[in-house]
Amino acid sequence: MELSVKCGLFGCLLVVLVPALCYSQDTFVASRATYYGSPDCYGTPSGACGFGEFGRTVNNGNVAAVSYLFRNGSGCGACYQVRCTNPTYCSENGAYVVVTDHGEGDYTDFIMSPRAYANLAHPNTALELFSNGVVDVEFRRVSCRYPNYNTVKFKVHEHSRYPDYLAIVLIYVSGKNDISAVEVWQEDCKEWKGMRRAHGAVWDMANPPKGDLKLRFQVSGSVGYGRWVVASNGLPSYWRAGVAYDTDIHLF
Known part of the structure; x- marks a missing residue:
């Protein structure tokens, strides 16, 4: 109780x-x-x-x-x-x-x-x-279990400045899991580009790619160790500071 x-x-x-x-x-x-x-x-x-x-x-x-x-x-x-x-x-x-x-x-x-x-x-x-x-x-x-939140959820940090600086903070990570890396898909180079752990649960990147942003997370814990999971619904082209986004990533 x-x-x-x-x-x-x-x-x-x-x-x-x-x-x-x-x-x-x-x-x-x-x-x-x-x-x-x-x-x-x-x-x-x-x-x-x-x-x-x-x-x-x-x-x-x-x-x-x-x-x-x-x-x-x-x-x-x-x-x-x-x-x-x-x-x-x-x-x-x-x-x-x-x-x-x-x-x-x-x-x-x-x-x-x-x-x-x-x-x-x-x-x-x-x-x-x-x-x-x-x-x-x-x-x-x-295990972390939040009512109505069974996926990874993050928020665009208030210090972000569109389009030159992007920071996200991971606010819901279900299960017994840790996020050890976050990457953004860079379409023009056809490669994943790593974000920096700024502090705590905040990850950031200067000059992020343009357009819709695909994100992936390296997870360790109840789903395995060092497993990469991709969010098919990442960030829209015109992301805004302070807005929270649900992914389709389930970690149970």
């Missing part, structure tokens, strides 16, 4: 929500977790993954910054089940979080939004958990 939290001046109130992520049977890994300050308990729009406002509210604000799991940005958008290990305060299912940022602190792998951190607790024990600051946890990677 997934939980939510509402924070006010005197603490946080837990609210039960419907499940949003399904999980696999992989082995749990021992670690530690803490939380960061947030006035509304959601994430931050300035996370290292480059998600912007999307990174605040994805997965109902149950998000986290990670340390080595960030993996130079390829860990952006990955989903984890995190549960603390003190049976007095901690729920059995814990929290299901999406990685939106990079961060380190006090030997922790997860720095969670207040909303996600509260979901580690039993009902009515969240305040005790917050008073600990840092807790022992165990975690495992789980």
